[in-house]
Amino acid sequence: MPKTILIVDDSASLRQVVKMALQGAGHTVIEAGDGKSALALLDGRTVDMAICDVNMPVMNGIDFVKAVKEKAAYKFMPILMLTTESSEKQKEAGKAAGAKAWMVKPFAPSQLVTAVQKLCP
Template identity: 45%
Template structure:
């Protein structure tokens, strides 16, 4: 059975790109447009990993990570931050909130696959 990755980003093109990149590598990818939708998707699906944008409307990525870490149902699910911001301050804030890692946009497909595989293993 394929491992499921939840892609949370307000950009549909980024969510689509993550799907187009990970699905051929054996992962199932579901998408959400912001942190609130992401929390709902986590509650409704068996998710192995979350790839979450930092800057989103309604609930940003750091707020979402904090909510994920407060909820025992999501224990052990790694969250990788996806951001255009390479600032150390934001990365530290994300790590303190519970992020397992981060990717800086734009990222290449090989890097995305490598990070996901490192976090949760092969897709199938």
């Protein structure tokens, strides 16, 4: 079943790759270049899942996850961290904030679509 997925990454080219993969699988995509802009998109509309980078200007991914989990309407929305960060310390911080999964760049688009299907059936 098609989902609405929010992509949060400061790299426009990466957002484009993710968007193409997800739209190819039938999903609707909305996007933001940082956590603060992404939070503004969580305005009551239906968003089934977020895919978020860690290192971004204005508001980083970990702070974005924490802020999302404080919003009642989005508290249980799954968030996948898609980042170059692979340290256990960063993964632990993401998990503690409420991220459901962690995927390290570079990634295969098919791998991302599979992860989305598992996290957001």
